[in-house]
Ligand SMILES: [Zn+2]
């Protein structure tokens with residue numbers, strides 16, 4: 001029996017992509033085209049030349065997972081191509097790695113620190129990157145609110161006590177939270193806001209998040225389960241975020257497994273050895289969840305959609321497509337003091353108990369943040385102010 005031919009060219013097929021036989025070259029070109037088309041659809045890459053505006057700069061958050069490494073690789077590939085044109089590259093990128101070791105996770109394979117990992121990428125693989133930033137998650141305390149409703153609030157807002165280090169303040173905040181789900185939720189909120197702040201400080205045009213279809217579907221379900229469903233349009237659509245910088249998702253039409261195939265088998269040289277945060281083993285297996293600690297909502301959803309993607313990719317795409325059509329209820333609503341997203345029309349009617357409801361509203365929190373902080377052992381000292 002002869003091997004099937006590629007759907008797109010006369011070469012023999014080596015891979016299956018979206019149920020069709022493909023050769024390696026056509027698989028790679030499918031991935032590249034999806035990303036390039038998405039980037040073009042943002043209409044942010046302006047024509048360069050005399051008398052035109054400077055080229056835009058984008059923030060690219062790097063977690064050392066397969067998605068962010070692949071995105072970085074493909075952006076650099078595109079810039080490299082553009083550099084050979086007379087007009088030169090049409091955008092710049094600043095890569096940001098948020099060091100989250102304070103949350104107790106591992107920092108990746110081997111014993112390289114995040115800074116060393118970044119150092120090794122810099123010169124070897126991605127010389128097109130304009131700037132590399134490594135920042136600790138707890139350093140969110142260094143970002144003072146840009147706008148504050150009152151000066152009184154501004155003085156007291158960075159949430160730290162006199163003489164306390166960022167690390168101490170962050171650890172105290174995390175310890176006071178009631179569950180692993182709320183710690184992971186609020187650490188995620190802070191990570192997003194830190195990346196946004198770094199982008200704004202550098203006058204970047206937008207953040208290019210490496211969320212795949214799979215990741216966006218997971219986010220849609222997890223945020224809904226955590227009570228922040230009102231905010232989905234801000235979290236999964238390509239829009240101006242409430243933080244004052246555009247959030248863009250160039251990988252939104254690609255599945256996680258397609259990127260894994262690309263990183264392992266198609267990229268030349270392979271990218272997988274650079275994906276320190278990637279492991280073959282599912283990170284959040286059910287066995288692990290019952291053996292040790294509680295699985296968080298985010299972990300549960302990651303696990304669920306990674307399995308769903310294998311068998312029912314169209315359902316996963318539909319989740320994202322549907323969620324992407326949701327409209328913001330009231331874009332001018334007051335922003336939540338914790339997550340910074342425009343409110344959910346007040347947490348009224350969604351009670352956690354009469355007392356919390358009243359307190360929550362007076363504290364200016366959305367329902368999701370109210371739930372994440374419900375049962376905190378201490379007063380929540382939040383590092384950021386209203387957006
Ligand atoms: Zn082909």
Ligand SMILES: [Zn+2]
Pocket residue numbers: 336337338339340341365366367368369370
């Ligand atoms: Zn909130």
